[in-house]
């Protein structure tokens with residue numbers, strides 16, 4: 372059944388408009404001007420721009436992937452949208468669809484960006500955007516005041532039904548790509564570049580449309596957490612495939628990782644068992660999500676589960692305990708990143724890391740208390756990263772690990788399984804599993 376994203380847009384806009392007004396009141400501003408963005412040169416020696424990434428605070432209201440639109444929100448006044456219409460015979464211009472907006476605000480075409488100054492009512496104004504020089508030149512308000520920015524970021528943590536619908540569409544697109552890439556790998560494709568292109572084709576997007584650069588790793592390359600150096604030549608011996616790739620809809624990102632294995636010999640079977648074990652643990656973690664609990668507790672629990680898997684697989688030696696593996700931080704060498712992060716307009720949405728994590732969880736990006744409306748990833752991993760394992764091999768806890776096992780599994784690189792979940796008052800919806808289910812024909 373197609374997802375009706377439009378139906379909930381008006382309620383979304385009204386809700387986040389109220390949140391923005393509250394943010395203004397709390398931070399002592401009367402007005403905020405949010406700028407969609409300016410073109411940025413890729414190099415000062417060159418005449419090409421980067422594709423525009425609209426400012427997240429702007430995209431929260433309107434998906435407008437074009438520069439020089441100005442959203443003006445003022446306490447007690449109707450919201451205004453000024454935008455510069457450009458005619459160019461070099462490039463196609465962006466044609467906004469204003470039909471959805473007309474009941475919500477005043478769209479006002481501007482002759483130039485300078486005309487944006489005329490949109491501001493009297494009072495204390497703040498500017499939110501990347502182009503601080505433009506704000507200064509046009510006197511659009513205090514640039515990016517931290518107190519207001521923080522509140523606008525916080526206002527993105529709890530998703531509206533519109534945002535959840537957009538995330539569902541973004542997830543479905545990504546799942547099409549994941550299915551096609553898995554099929555190609557299982558059929559013998561061993562070029563990372565070719566798998567990347569299969570993914571883009573099946574998810575119907577250009578590389579610049581993806582929310583983050585696809586991570587496409589065969590074999591040992593899966594041990595590099597953000598591996599994007601796709602090899603065009605086939606890695607004929609590779610038997611594992613890690614794909615971390617998403618898609619966007621209305622600027623909202625999905626972020627999905629799957630790990631596949633093909634083989635048949637002992638080591639491939641052992642690695643396949645590890646993949647299944649990690650996935651079982653990931654699903655158990657999702658089932659244990661509870662409103663009111665700290666996300667960091669889930670992260671700590673993911674280390675206890677990993678310790679169990681290391682023991683079960685024989686990577687950790689018999690006689691060692693799960694507690695010892697966690698206490699000695701050996702699990703951190705196999706799984707160095709955080710369990711998950713908030714997801715929305717930004718792949719790594721920022722509002723969930725207001726307080727720093729514990730010293731032993733340095734890379735955790737979500738330290739919030741779990742609450743309804745939050746959307747985050749659950750992505751435990753297990754990798755054979757020599758720069759992290761080396762110090763364990765020669766350190767005081769080397770006896771906890773069976774290094775011959777590690778060496779046998781190293782050519783497979785690593786595993787990550789990542790789903791995107793929505794927290795509801797009554798439980799959790801798994802956007803990723805729902806989409807994989809729907810795509811199974």
Ligand SMILES: [Mn+2]
Pocket residue numbers: 626712748750789
């Ligand atoms: Mn992620």
